[in-house]
Amino acid sequence: MSRARWDAVVVGAGPNGLMAAITLGRAGMATLLLEAESRPGGACKSAELTLPGFAHDVGAAVHLFALAAPALRSVPFEKHGTSFVHGSYPLAHPLDDGSAVLLQRSVSAMADGLGQDARAYENLINPLLAHMEPLLDQFLGPPLRPRHPVLAAGFAKDGLLPLTVIAGRFKEQRARALLAGVGAHSVLPLSAPASSAIALILTATAHQYGWPVVRGGTQRLTDALVAEAVANGVVIETDRRISSLGQLPDARCQVLDVTPRQLLALDGAQLPQGYRRRLERFRYAPGAFKLDWALDGPIPWRAPEVANAVTVHVGGTFESIADAEGDVARGRHPGRPFLLLVQPTVVDPSRAPAGKHTAWAYCHVPNGSTTDMTERMERQIERFAPGFRDRILARSVHTPADLERIDANCVGGDIGGGLQDLRQTLARPVFSLDPYRTPVPGLYLCSASTPPGGGVHGMCGYNAARSALRYLGAARN
Numbered sequence: 001m002s003r004a005r006w007d008a009v010v011v012g013a014g015p016n017g018l019m020a021a022i023t024l025g026r027a028g029m030a031t032l033l034l035e036a037e038s039r040p041g042g043a044c045k046s047a048e049l050t051l052p053g054f055a056h057d058v059g060a061a062v063h064l065f066a067l068a069a070p071a072l073r074s075v076p077f078e079k080h081g082t083s084f085v086h087g088s089y090p091l092a093h094p095l096d097d098g099s100a101v102l103l104q105r106s107v108s109a110m111a112d113g114l115g116q117d118a119r120a121y122e123n124l125i126n127p128l129l130a131h132m133e134p135l136l137d138q139f140l141g142p143p144l145r146p147r148h149p150v151l152a153a154g155f156a157k158d159g160l161l162p163l164t165v166i167a168g169r170f171k172e173q174r175a176r177a178l179l180a181g182v183g184a185h186s187v188l189p190l191s192a193p194a195s196s197a198i199a200l201i202l203t204a205t206a207h208q209y210g211w212p213v214v215r216g217g218t219q220r221l222t223d224a225l226v227a228e229a230v231a232n233g234v235v236i237e238t239d240r241r242i243s244s245l246g247q248l249p250d251a252r253c254q255v256l257d258v259t260p261r262q263l264l265a266l267d268g269a270q271l272p273q274g275y276r277r278r279l280e281r282f283r284y285a286p287g288a289f290k291l292d293w294a295l296d297g298p299i300p301w302r303a304p305e306v307a308n309a310v311t312v313h314v315g316g317t318f319e320s321i322a323d324a325e326g327d328v329a330r331g332r333h334p335g336r337p338f339l340l341l342v343q344p345t346v347v348d349p350s351r352a353p354a355g356k357h358t359a360w361a362y363c364h365v366p367n368g369s370t371t372d373m374t375e376r377m378e379r380q381i382e383r384f385a386p387g388f389r390d391r392i393l394a395r396s397v398h399t400p401a402d403l404e405r406i407d408a409n410c411v412g413g414d415i416g417g418g419l420q421d422l423r424q425t426l427a428r429p430v431f432s433l434d435p436y437r438t439p440v441p442g443l444y445l446c447s448a449s450t451p452p453g454g455g456v457h458g459m460c461g462y463n464a465a466r467s468a469l470r471y472l473g474a475a476r477n
Contacts, residue, residue, distance in 0.1 A: 006032045008468060009249050011242050012257025012447070014042030014407065018225040019071050019458030020255045020446045023465035025232030029472065032249060033234050036241035036408075040226050042257075043407040043415070044456060046217030049396035050294035054358050055351040056396065057218040057292075058406060059415065060456045061342040061360045062311050064185075064202055066221070067209040068136055071458035080224035084212035085347045091206055092309035093181050094384040096316055100303035101178045103206055117175040124158070124169070128204040139201055140452045140459045143426055144433050159197035160422070163190040166199070167318055179203070180321040181313030184338050187285045187364055187416060189329045190322040194422040211311050213344045217351060221456070245270055245443075253442040253468045257461065259284075259409050259417055259449040260429045263438075272439045278430045282449065285420065286328045287400035287413020289373040290362040294393040298357050299343060301385045310347055314339035314361070314380050328364045333371050337363035339380055356393070367412035369400055409447055416455075417448025428453065436464035437471070444468050 010021045013035035021033040039045065043059025050056065066072055066084055077083065091103035104110050107125055111118040128135060134148045135155060146152045158166060163183040167176045167190075183190055183199035205211075214220045229236060245266050248254050256263060260279040267276070301307055315321040315338035324334035341361040345352050352358050363377055374397060381388045398406075400413020409417060418424060428435055429449045436444045446464030448454045 006030050006249055006251040007472065008032070008253050008255060009034065009251040010255045010257065010446075011248070012036075012042070012409075013040035013226075013236065013238075014257055014409065015044050015222070015225065015456050015458050016446050016448065016461035016464075017255075017257035018222070018229055018461065020257070020461030020465040021229045021234045022075070022225065022232055023071075023462050024255075024468065025229060025234040027469050029469070031234045032251070033229065033236045034240040034242060035236065035238045038238050040236065040238065041219070041222035043403065043410065044218055044222045046219035049292045050394040053353045054294040054356070055217045056358055057342075057344075057360055059403075060218055061344060062211050062213050063218075063221070063456050064205060064211050065455055065457035066212055068205050069140060069457035069459050070137070071462035075224060075228050077221075077224050080227040082220045082224040083215045085215050086210045086212050087310035087347050088308035089305075090211040090309070091182070091311045091313065092303075092306040093178050093313045094301060094303050094306050095174070095177060096383070098302045100301075100306050101174045102305060102309070103178060103203070105207055105210060107207055114175050115172055117170040117172050120169050121175050124166070124200070125204055125207065128155070128200060129208055132204060132208050135201075135204075140457065141463060142433065142435055142451050144431075155200070159200055160194050161196045162193055163195040163199055164322070166196045173317055176318035177316065177321070180318040181315060181338070184313070184315070184321055184325050184364075185340070186420060187325075188421055189326045190318075191326070192421060194425065197425075198420075213310055213342065213348060215348050215350065225458075242266065251442075252472055253444065255444045255446050255461075255464055255468055257409070257447045258445070259411055259447050261411055262408060263445065270440050275430070275439050282429050283419045283424060284367055284411045284414045285416050285418060286364045287367045287369055288362040288403060288415050289365045289369065289371075289377070289400065289413070290360070290398040290403065291374060291377055292396040293359045294352070294395075295357040295359060295391045296393050297355065297391050298346065299359060299381070299385050299391065300387045303384075306384075307346060310342060310344060312341040312343065314341050314384060316383075325364065328366060331366045333365055333369065333373065334363075335376065336380055337373060337376055339363050339377055341381070365400065365413065367400070367414055369413065372397070372399075416453060418453070420453045425451075425453070434467055436467045442471060
């Protein structure tokens with residue numbers, strides 16, 4: 001019998017598909033990467049969304065795991081002309097009294113800003129920083145295969161708690177508000193079990209590695225991943241839309257950067273019924289409503305130090321953020337939504353004409369929402385930056401449906417590949433010691449619907465490729 005031309009075929013050239021292809025290519029596998037669109041990257045792209053000369057990130061803008069995740073750390077970005085830049089602070093959180101909480105790289109430097117809660121904050125974060133490498137190794141891998149069981153158990157004592165419980169350890173609003181904003185990245189109610197896990201990991205990551213942006217735009221990150229894939233022998237073909245598993249080129253293994261819904265649509269009765277039923281129970285998270293602005297000047301924050309941070313959490317107190325995220329979880333549109341805002345031109349003026357700026361923000365909305373949140377979002381920014389609207393030259397609006405058109409994995413505007421509550425962290429997409437492997441021999445999943453979930457870290461693709469390589473090694477014997 002003749003050998004298949006390809007050792008591996010990867011479908012989908014988002015960050016996870018690209019990282020899967022890179023990992024397979026580095027192992028000497030003849031790898032073909034197929035992308036349905038005309039350009040690789042999924043939503044990890046940049047474009048002039050508003051006015052000529054203004055570069056905006058279509059999807060991800062600030063890269064919380066870019067310097068922390070082993071997969072991306074293995075990519076020689078500088079060799080490919082890509083660099084990361086940081087603000088003076090990884091994060092600023094403005095408050096209604098005109099001040100702001102600043103998350104600084106040094107935990108001790110935050111003492112003055114956190115007042116009588118400084119010690120409690122240090123006690124919460126410093127133990128994580130003391131074991132950051134093995135903690136990330138655990139957090140970014142399959143949850144049912146603990147690589148550091150003692151460390152995982154220690155983290156679970158706090159990580160499995162609702163963030164409302166962790167917030168109860170603080171006496172003042174400032175530390176509570178800071179944790180609420182970071183915890184809202186989980187797209188869970190702050191009262192949900194395990195809502196603390198994302199807050200703790202992301203906060204520790206900000207201290208240890210920072211939350212950078214890519215100089216020139218996120219497109220440069222995708223370009224570097226493409227270059228690294230090609231350098232390792234990967235063949236990339238764009239405009240290759242796959243509508244069924246039967247259309248896949250013959251290969252010894254196939255790795256799909258798709259969510260359960262897309263896999264079910266591709267299936268031609270190859271998947272066992274029991275596995276199909278489990279995939280059908282997979283739940284998607286609330287969606288995102290995203291705005292990009294071309295600005296005539298910097299955002300006029302009432303607290304001037306906010307202008308020195310790339311990422312800004314706009315929502316006020318812990319209670320306000322908890323109310324907003326609770327509304328979304330109940331299928332409502334909050335009157336005062338919590339915003340994740342990025343102002344990249346404070347450190348990267350190349351993204352706009354001289355003296356001009358760009359900004360990017362999204363809020364959470366019910367999955368598939370058609371409600372226009374523009375007015376509510378801009379009113380929230382005005383709350384902390386009076387005169388913001390006067391700086392707007394143009395805006396670009398992306399509804400949940402728009403985000404799904406850009407990247408089919410953003411089902412209903414869900415940018416994280418599926419709800420990440422406690423149950424679906426352990427069963428992502430199904431309960432399995434190897435969640436990347438499907439029951440079909442040689443068929444793997446590598447999207448954000450597998451561990452560790454959403455974010456530009458490449459770990460889903462990296463982990464899936466390593467699982468496939470174990471299979472290919474066994475298949476040789």
